[in-house]
Amino acid sequence: MDGNGRWAKARGLPRTQGHLEGVKRVEEIIGAALDLGIKVLTLYTFSLENWTRPETEVSMLMRTIVSVLMDKMDNLSRNGVAFRVSGSREGVPPSVLEALDRAVERTGKNSRLILNIAFNYGGRQEILSAVRRISEEVRQGQLDPQGITEDIFSAHLFTAGLPDPDLLIRTSGEIRLSNFLLWQLSYSEFCFVEKCWPDFTGEDLKEAIRTYQVRERRFGAVGARKESLS
Numbered sequence: 001m002d003g004n005g006r007w008a009k010a011r012g013l014p015r016t017q018g019h020l021e022g023v024k025r026v027e028e029i030i031g032a033a034l035d036l037g038i039k040v041l042t043l044y045t046f047s048l049e050n051w052t053r054p055e056t057e058v059s060m061l062m063r064t065i066v067s068v069l070m071d072k073m074d075n076l077s078r079n080g081v082a083f084r085v086s087g088s089r090e091g092v093p094p095s096v097l098e099a100l101d102r103a104v105e106r107t108g109k110n111s112r113l114i115l116n117i118a119f120n121y122g123g124r125q126e127i128l129s130a131v132r133r134i135s136e137e138v139r140q141g142q143l144d145p146q147g148i149t150e151d152i153f154s155a156h157l158f159t160a161g162l163p164d165p166d167l168l169i170r171t172s173g174e175i176r177l178s179n180f181l182l183w184q185l186s187y188s189e190f191c192f193v194e195k196c197w198p199d200f201t202g203e204d205l206k207e208a209i210r211t212y213q214v215r216e217r218r219f220g221a222v223g224a225r226k227e228s229l230s
Contacts, residue, residue, distance in 0.1 A: 001026075001043055003172025003196025010196075016060045021198035023068055032202030033113060034079060036209055040114045040162055044180055048088070048122035065119075066099040073103050080112025086158040087121035088129070116162060123182035130156035159184060167212045169205070171197045187219050 001022055008018030026043065033041045046061060076083070083103040092100075100119065133156045137143040143152075154160065164184045168177075173194045177185065191208045193200060 001045060001197045002170060002174060002178075004198060006172060007196035007198045015057055018196075018198060019057075019061060019064065023064055025198055025200060026068075027072065028202045029200070029205055030076070030079075030081065030113070030115060032205045034081075035202075036206060038113060038209075040116060040165075042086070042116040042118055042159075042162075042165065042181075044118045044121065046087075046119045046121070047179065048120060048125055049179070051091070062093055062096050066096055069099045069103050073106060076115065077107045077110060080110045081107060082110040082112075082114050083107045084114050084116040084162070085119055086116055086162075087119045088125065088158075089120070092120050114162065116159070118158075118180070121158065121180070123177070123179045126158050127183060129158070154183070157183060164188065167191060167208065169193060169208050171195055171200050187217070189215055189217065 004018035004022040005015040006018070007021065008015050029043075030041065045065070050061075051058060073083070083100075083106075085100050085104060089097060100117075130153060134143065134148060134153070138145050159181070164186070165181065165188045167189045168181075168185055169191045171193045173192065175192050189212055191211065193204065193208070195204065
């Protein structure tokens, strides 16, 4: 969900207006994901680095998150969407945590689509958190260091229980990961789109999926089958 601020600046609007337009786009993208039969959709909504932005912008983002959850959660739930949050809870206002927790609880039994919100998220910090938790389990004798596998490590990440992404789509023309899902994206396909997030449509998502479906995923080997997104 990159490029809200640049979208607004290009139109002579305040950055906050760009975020509001970006929020409007989310519902359309979720609808397209449902049409495509996608099982997990992760949206990078707020990074740990975003706290360095102007206080007014951060406050507006927090208010918007609470408002959107209150307004849209019933409709999302009726469409079989299960809400999931991946990120640190540290430093998040109690009102936002309450809204996020309520959304997760109310939609937890749905199974058509998992909407995973990467909120207050940072890839390096996620890995450090996992290392600390594993180290504590080793210290307490609950885990043998020689028995630590990739699956065990993954189970200590914010995204525990979710599959690694098949496809990463980044909007706004930037060609970098920006501290996002550093462990999970090891074998993912990438799609970089020039459009800023407020201009990214459901048809753009479908086109990205069509492009993905004709790629050959090798996972480090020589030659592999073409895959469809699940």
